[in-house]
Amino acid sequence: MSNNKYKILVVEDDRSIAGMIQTVLETGGYQVLVAGRCEQGVLMLRSHMPDLVVLDLGLPDMDGSEFIRIARRDRTVPIIVLSARMEEADKIAALDLGANDYITKPFSTGELLARIRASLRIVHGHQQTSGGTFTLGGLTIEHDRRQVRVDGEPVHLTRTEFNILAFLSRHPGKVMTYAAIVTAIWGGLDDGSVKKLQVNMANIRRKLGCAPGDDRYIVNELGVGYRMSDPQN
Amino acid sequence: MASGKRILWDGLFTVAILTVVFLWNLVLLELFDTKTMTPMIFVLGVFLVSWRTQGYLWGIVASLISVLAVNFAFTYPYWAFDLISPECISSAVVMLIVSTMMGALTTRLKRQEHLKAEAEKERMRGDLLRAVSHDLRTPLTSICGACSAIIDNYDQIPRERQLDLLGDIRADSQWLARMVENLLSVTRVDSDRVRLSKQSTVLEELIDAVLVKFRKHYPSQTVHVVLPDAFVSIPMDPVLIGQVLMNLLENAVFHAHGMEHLWLKVTLDGGKAVFTVEDDGCGIPRDRLPELFSGLLKSDAPADPSRRNMGIGLSVCQTIVKAHGARLEALDRVGGGAVFRFSLSVEDISYVEQ
Numbered sequence: 182m183s184n185n186k187y188k189i190l191v192v193e194d195d196r197s198i199a200g201m202i203q204t205v206l207e208t209g210g211y212q213v214l215v216a217g218r219c220e221q222g223v224l225m226l227r228s229h230m231p232d233l234v235v236l237d238l239g240l241p242d243m244d245g246s247e248f249i250r251i252a253r254r255d256r257t258v259p260i261i262v263l264s265a266r267m268e269e270a271d272k273i274a275a276l277d278l279g280a281n282d283y284i285t286k287p288f289s290t291g292e293l294l295a296r297i298r299a300s301l302r303i304v305h306g307h308q309q310t311s312g313g314t315f316t317l318g319g320l321t322i323e324h325d326r327r328q329v330r331v332d333g334e335p336v337h338l339t340r341t342e343f344n345i346l347a348f349l350s351r352h353p354g355k356v357m358t359y360a361a362i363v364t365a366i367w368g369g370l371d372d373g374s375v376k377k378l379q380v381n382m383a384n385i386r387r388k389l390g391c392a393p394g395d396d397r398y399i400v401n402e403l404g405v406g407y408r409m410s411d412p413q414n
Numbered sequence: 415m416a417s418g419k420r421i422l423w424d425g426l427f428t429v430a431i432l433t434v435v436f437l438w439n440l441v442l443l444e445l446f447d448t449k450t451m452t453p454m455i456f457v458l459g460v461f462l463v464s465w466r467t468q469g470y471l472w473g474i475v476a477s478l479i480s481v482l483a484v485n486f487a488f489t490y491p492y493w494a495f496d497l498i499s500p501e502c503i504s505s506a507v508v509m510l511i512v513s514t515m516m517g518a519l520t521t522r523l524k525r526q527e528h529l530k531a532e533a534e535k536e537r538m539r540g541d542l543l544r545a546v547s548h549d550l551r552t553p554l555t556s557i558c559g560a561c562s563a564i565i566d567n568y569d570q571i572p573r574e575r576q577l578d579l580l581g582d583i584r585a586d587s588q589w590l591a592r593m594v595e596n597l598l599s600v601t602r603v604d605s606d607r608v609r610l611s612k613q614s615t616v617l618e619e620l621i622d623a624v625l626v627k628f629r630k631h632y633p634s635q636t637v638h639v640v641l642p643d644a645f646v647s648i649p650m651d652p653v654l655i656g657q658v659l660m661n662l663l664e665n666a667v668f669h670a671h672g673m674e675h676l677w678l679k680v681t682l683d684g685g686k687a688v689f690t691v692e693d694d695g696c697g698i699p700r701d702r703l704p705e706l707f708s709g710l711l712k713s714d715a716p717a718d719p720s721r722r723n724m725g726i727g728l729s730v731c732q733t734i735v736k737a738h739g740a741r742l743e744a745l746d747r748v749g750g751g752a753v754f755r756f757s758l759s760v761e762d763i764s765y766v767e768q
Contacts, residue, residue, distance in 0.1 A: 287591045376614065376647065379645075379647070380645055383616065383619075386618070392639070393622040393625055393639055394622055394624075394625025394626055394628075394629060394637070394639065395622075396626050401619045401622050401623060403615070403619060403623040403653065403656065404613060404653065
């Protein structure tokens, strides 16, 4: 798949970081627009119609979340948020507002490119459909037959466990917040539901043979949610 | 503590103490027919109230109530007030004086303790700052040097050597980034209003996140992990505790010379989860133990990379663990090596249906 047609808007006030990201993305074959301020970013979003936005949350003129809100009103362009490590609450807020993913500063350029590819794929539908089969290393999930195998061996999951795993596998490479998963699986969020999710998740990991520190299949984003590893990265 | 809560607590405490004192005297009077101790027991009550509550108010309230209670129940005429006898007036005066003085004394004492704690904090901050400046200078110097070398001699330095230098720059700056995270977490913990963002954290997920990060930085170092089989959830700031574990593991890599094995263990002991980072390296020299957590580096420590991090890392760990109401301990390991240990209370999750 060629990247050439994709246009990426980078909204970042720090010029050296913006310059670095621009260089990396241009080397990766993307067309890059840079906005140093939120307002300018909103204008460019409307006039240039980028395919994806990389957004720094700490902008001088406007809160980054405001940008997400405005962007979400107009169109469904994928947004990847850049944030500092300590700000889990901001990350969750940004994701709940409709950002597609976040990446923590300082990040490696490989990581950034991987996230961008994943987000673009999800939006542009280069994704296995829900009826198909998901394959990631030794893990296969057959959605319609509700069957999971690790290295060819069938794994017996409960209904809920399967639903969670299947849900994550439909969004590979994208972090899903606890709230998003719980809502998708149980239909609503209440006091014990995140704990219920975590208990189920512990069982899933055990059944898939993932020891702590093994992020081949599922990456646990502490305090935020879970991410299915991306088979295409 | 919020001021409303504080007032409520003080009021309840005063009522409780006075009730106990009153009943005690009543028992003495009814069962043993003695009331020589009555004023003394009330003075004790007033003393306790003035000591444990804030300001003068509650002490004075307690002493007024005490005077009235003694007058009402324990002096002739019984179960009636007599406000003009000299006995009554002098006991009132004594109790008022006692409570006012106690209030003054305890207020002054509390202020002094507060000042002392502030000074101690200030001193620790100073130590930390010194250690930090020392520790940050080294990688910065090498980053600057490597960059200048490449820029100034771009055509002379062979490509591989340039890549080496760039690799060093990346490693050094990654180290700096982690150090800055450490410092940020100290400011987050150390600020006057301690605002830990505590959330119930699944032990397995915490350890998972720490190991993923550790393996990214030290792929060749194996960590033996021992975890309880049960599903354990602990209220904590997961980012900060994760950082403590990361720092402890990293310290072992840097400082436990001759280490062959590195363990990360969590065991359950009653309602506590005991976190242990253990290595079979050279152990901690006796003379370094007292200043281990203070953030101080020995001034004779050579500025080589392997000596970095020790001081700041451990004092950061201690600060974070203390903010969680626990203590980080360093011990000798049986059979050689060092053990770092702290424990946190486990959350009861029996209510979660499977």
